[in-house]
Amino acid sequence: MIEISGLNVSYSNKTVLKDIDLSVKRGEKLAIIGESGAGKTTLALTLLGLCKGTVKGRINVDGFEVTKLNEITIKELRWRKISIAFQNLDALNPALRIWEQLTEAIIEKRNKTLKEAYLEVIDLINLLGLEESYLDRFPSQLSGGEKRKIIIAMALINSPEIIVLDEPTSSLDVNARDKITEILKEILVDKTVIINTHDLKLAYELSDKIAVLYGGRIVEYGETKRVIENPRHPYTRGLLRASPSLNKGKDLQGIPGTFEYREVGCPFFNRCVQRIDMCKKETPKLIEIDDRKIACHKGGIEKVLEVKALSKSFSGRKVLRDINFSLYSGESITILGKTGSGKSTIARCIMGLIEQDSGEIFLFNNRVEKRDLSFYRNIQMVFQDPFESINSRFNIYEIVSEPLYIQRIKDKDSYIELVKNALRHVQLPYNEEFLRLYPHQLSGGELQRVSLARAIILKPRILIADEITSFLDVSVQAKIMRLLLDIQENLGLSMIFILHDIALAKKVSDRILILNNGILEEYRYLELGGDIYEYERTMGRIC
Numbered sequence: 001m002i003e004i005s006g007l008n009v010s011y012s013n014k015t016v017l018k019d020i021d022l023s024v025k026r027g028e029k030l031a032i033i034g035e036s037g038a039g040k041t042t043l044a045l046t047l048l049g050l051c052k053g054t055v056k057g058r059i060n061v062d063g064f065e066v067t068k069l070n071e072i073t074i075k076e077l078r079w080r081k082i083s084i085a086f087q088n089l090d091a092l093n094p095a096l097r098i099w100e101q102l103t104e105a106i107i108e109k110r111n112k113t114l115k116e117a118y119l120e121v122i123d124l125i126n127l128l129g130l131e132e133s134y135l136d137r138f139p140s141q142l143s144g145g146e147k148r149k150i151i152i153a154m155a156l157i158n159s160p161e162i163i164v165l166d167e168p169t170s171s172l173d174v175n176a177r178d179k180i181t182e183i184l185k186e187i188l189v190d191k192t193v194i195i196n197t198h199d200l201k202l203a204y205e206l207s208d209k210i211a212v213l214y215g216g217r218i219v220e221y222g223e224t225k226r227v228i229e230n231p232r233h234p235y236t237r238g239l240l241r242a243s244p245s246l247n248k249g250k251d252l253q254g255i256p257g258t259f260e261y262r263e264v265g266c267p268f269f270n271r272c273v274q275r276i277d278m279c280k281k282e283t284p285k286l287i288e289i290d291d292r293k294i295a296c297h298k299g300g301i302e303k304v305l306e307v308k309a310l311s312k313s314f315s316g317r318k319v320l321r322d323i324n325f326s327l328y329s330g331e332s333i334t335i336l337g338k339t340g341s342g343k344s345t346i347a348r349c350i351m352g353l354i355e356q357d358s359g360e361i362f363l364f365n366n367r368v369e370k371r372d373l374s375f376y377r378n379i380q381m382v383f384q385d386p387f388e389s390i391n392s393r394f395n396i397y398e399i400v401s402e403p404l405y406i407q408r409i410k411d412k413d414s415y416i417e418l419v420k421n422a423l424r425h426v427q428l429p430y431n432e433e434f435l436r437l438y439p440h441q442l443s444g445g446e447l448q449r450v451s452l453a454r455a456i457i458l459k460p461r462i463l464i465a466d467e468i469t470s471f472l473d474v475s476v477q478a479k480i481m482r483l484l485l486d487i488q489e490n491l492g493l494s495m496i497f498i499l500h501d502i503a504l505a506k507k508v509s510d511r512i513l514i515l516n517n518g519i520l521e522e523y524r525y526l527e528l529g530g531d532i533y534e535y536e537r538t539m540g541r542i543c
Helices: 040-047 071-077 098-110 114-127 132-136 144-156 174-187 200-206 224-229 234-241 277-281 343-351 373-378 396-406 412-425 444-456 474-491 502-508 534-542
Strands: 002-011 014-024 029-033 054-061 082-085 162-166 192-197 209-214 217-223 286-289 292-295 303-314 317-328 332-336 358-363 379-382 462-466 494-499 511-516 519-523
Touching: 002 040, 014 040, 014 217, 029 040, 029 200, 040 054, 040 082, 040 162, 040 192, 082 144, 098 114, 098 132, 098 144, 114 132, 114 144, 114 174, 144 162, 144 174, 174 200, 192 200, 200 224, 209 224, 209 234, 217 224, 217 234, 217 286, 303 343, 303 494, 317 343, 317 494, 317 519, 332 343, 332 502, 343 358, 343 379, 343 462, 343 494, 373 379, 373 396, 379 444, 396 412, 396 444, 412 444, 412 474, 444 474, 474 502, 494 502
Parallel strands: 029 192, 029 209, 082 162, 162 192, 332 494, 332 511, 379 462, 462 494
Antiparallel strands: 002 014, 002 054, 209 217, 217 292, 286 292, 303 317, 303 358, 511 519
């Protein structure tokens, strides 16, 4: 039905759509998601021959090569073969009543009489939940939701085979969005639809497939359910974390940095938590990986840690039984279970503080044979009790800078700035007076932040936090956990939380793993965006 290949669109020598390849089958619904400025509207306008920029590439709409058609032929296609519901509410003519605008399209395209056209309009707006009385109003006399319905009606009025919806629920309140979504589900059943939206819930409910657009390029493409429930590109995951309509558990997180226009390299380079030098120099191709297409030199979100068949016994008692799990770049998981279940034992086995009876640990897909200095540059741990894990004879500067000495970082002149920067990240003072303080002069919350600063000074890829708020009151606990999420967002840390508090686990976790009788199992939502968690029933028995 729609075939797009090698599409490039530029304005004033700035390319805003780059190498777009997409296909939409008859009756299929494709959602295109991305932040404002990603190029969604430009793509929509190009499909209808309305783009004012320089267009290169091929667009085939049901056998018609749009880029090669003259204006007269394109006009014949619009509103009959393909139509668009524009994003802006000012798409309506303020000088015409609603009935005049809607009947005009029918009379012009299908040579109907005014009476015939008017009757069709009544049926359509009734279907959209509006009464006939609205037809005699001017656009200024309608609410935002009512205008949106009229704009959608204009796109539907001539029953086109293909409909493009450009942000059909933007600027609407929750109730209005939900009502329009339900209406669209019914009306668009047999239509071929392209939906431009930053409303991920709308994309999930209305589309069959989804294309994630960033910086004018498609970075992920696949079946909607699979992409949204298991994002594989760092940008897609960032969008989901920032979406309040879908993210019902973990606190909202943004995407670090801001968009930077790039002609060369990965468009997401400056904001990506797993970027490498190649990403800056070479544009990744959109290639098929498993169940979708991804544009990433690392094949999508990379696996940074994997634990296989880990087992451990103490005094003949089996504490851990065949533990298996993976951790991905920039992800946070929680290992949840009652006190004494073996949660900390998993963390200590990973860190090499105790030796497992059997099993393997892989760091960046390499089997860990020994814990050398390079291992501890990549993975650090913050312990439950900072008063036990910190040398009471060291001042703050000595505590935070200790990893630099252990790792034999040569440029000692840089130590003071590295220490101050680490303290800045954990929102502690970094003046000379504070650096000279000793642990007994700090509160528990302040000292735990010092522990965090020591852990992140080497900029590790992975951080393990073992019950780090268990000694703190709820106010300080909230600050520490919020701080960790901010650090994760800014530094791209992958984190493992060891917790026994299910409410807290929900707030900080992308995934939750439950440890029960030495066995680790993963629990997810019963349904996407649902408020009921399957693990809540399980945790009622465990914790």
